[in-house]
Amino acid sequence: MRTVLFSLSAISLLAGVPAQAELPEGAQAMIDAAIATGDKAKVATVIELARNTWPEDRAEIDAIENDFRSTLAAREAAAAKKAQHAIRNAGLFERWSGEGELGAFQSSGNTESVGIAASLKLKRTGIDWTHLVRLRADYRRQNGATNREQYLAAYEPRWQFDDDVFAYGLAQYERDRIQGFSARYSLSGGLGYKIVDSKALQLSLKAGPAYRVTEFTDGTSSNSLAALAGFDFDWQLLDRLKLTQDLNALAETGGEATIILERANTSINLVTGLDFQVSDRLRSRLSYQVEYDSNPPPGKVSTDTHTRATLIYGF
Numbered sequence: 001m002r003t004v005l006f007s008l009s010a011i012s013l014l015a016g017v018p019a020q021a022e023l024p025e026g027a028q029a030m031i032d033a034a035i036a037t038g039d040k041a042k043v044a045t046v047i048e049l050a051r052n053t054w055p056e057d058r059a060e061i062d063a064i065e066n067d068f069r070s071t072l073a074a075r076e077a078a079a080a081k082k083a084q085h086a087i088r089n090a091g092l093f094e095r096w097s098g099e100g101e102l103g104a105f106q107s108s109g110n111t112e113s114v115g116i117a118a119s120l121k122l123k124r125t126g127i128d129w130t131h132l133v134r135l136r137a138d139y140r141r142q143n144g145a146t147n148r149e150q151y152l153a154a155y156e157p158r159w160q161f162d163d164d165v166f167a168y169g170l171a172q173y174e175r176d177r178i179q180g181f182s183a184r185y186s187l188s189g190g191l192g193y194k195i196v197d198s199k200a201l202q203l204s205l206k207a208g209p210a211y212r213v214t215e216f217t218d219g220t221s222s223n224s225l226a227a228l229a230g231f232d233f234d235w236q237l238l239d240r241l242k243l244t245q246d247l248n249a250l251a252e253t254g255g256e257a258t259i260i261l262e263r264a265n266t267s268i269n270l271v272t273g274l275d276f277q278v279s280d281r282l283r284s285r286l287s288y289q290v291e292y293d294s295n296p297p298p299g300k301v302s303t304d305t306h307t308r309a310t311l312i313y314g315f
Contacts, residue, residue: 023060027053031061035068043068087126098122101285103310105138109291109303110178113148115140117308130158138306151175164194168206170228179304180297183215188228200236205229216297224265240277244287246270265295281314 023031027050034046047065051058087095098121105117119136133155140148154172161167170188175181190208197204210226233245248269273287289306296302 023050023057023064024054027057027061031064038072040072084127090126095126096122096124097315099312099314101310101312103285103308105306105308107138107148107304107306109305110180110300111148111304113140115148117306117310119310128160130160132156132158149175149177150179158192164197166192166194166206168192168208170210177217179291179293180218180300181214181216183213185213186226186228187211188226190228202234203231205231218297242275242277244271244273244275265293267294268292275312283312283314285310285312 030046031043031050034043037043043065047061050061054061101117101119101121103117104114106114115138117136117138119134121135122133124131134152136150136152138148138150152172152174154170156168156170158169159167168188168190170186172186172188174184174186176184188208188210190206192204192206195203195205207227207229210228212224212226213221214224215221228248230246230248233243235243235245237243246269268290270290270292271287272289273285275283275285277283285308287308287310289308291304291306293300293302
């Protein structure tokens, strides 16, 4: 009987079945080395090569491959069950990941300024639910006067009830006195669809009704029904280079048809970013943001742009 270098431990021990010892020593060693890596693609390549090299031993090679697949499937099922158990029993403040961003911005539109930009993003992914929290601040003060002060806080839960279809909710607060409002609150809920979801490319769309309350800096306010539409696009151009594209558009109207044209307002928030991976946790980002309000307060222009250069640390 030929010497078996790894199959008795890799196959018999892992799969719990008698090892096939009828293969030539070179074939057995080659297959055992591939199995030891745990790489399915590598094992498939080596086994196919072994079949072509030793066609008379195809039955034994097939048996080894079946044993490997059965063992791997059992391990993956056990790991998935363990992971689901951990997720279901996780506490409220567990299983959060996130990233902090800090850098500088240059804005044009209602003000021409350069200042500090900071943001924080937190994400909690469960079995069916995902929770996303976003915080952002742009601030500049010069000669005792604040000429840029923009804040955003948003919470978006998402329920993935199908492989590609999800339901979302959104609660958002904004403050931008330069644009003419001291506070703007938005509530929305609807459906979304993942068009592409691969390692290199992700694209999803969402849409739904919304309700928005705006408090202007002149002391007036407005309450409006609205419709929200958005898309999220990420493209991994190279190993360390990633293009991101986010768009949210919200069109609001007055409560009566006779004043729709007078009070209609569409706001668009478009952010394009280019990320460069510096290390596992650190990356740099250059982004360009366009904010558009079709019906701004008196004395304000419709479009603001912001160019940001930031560093992002993931945790």
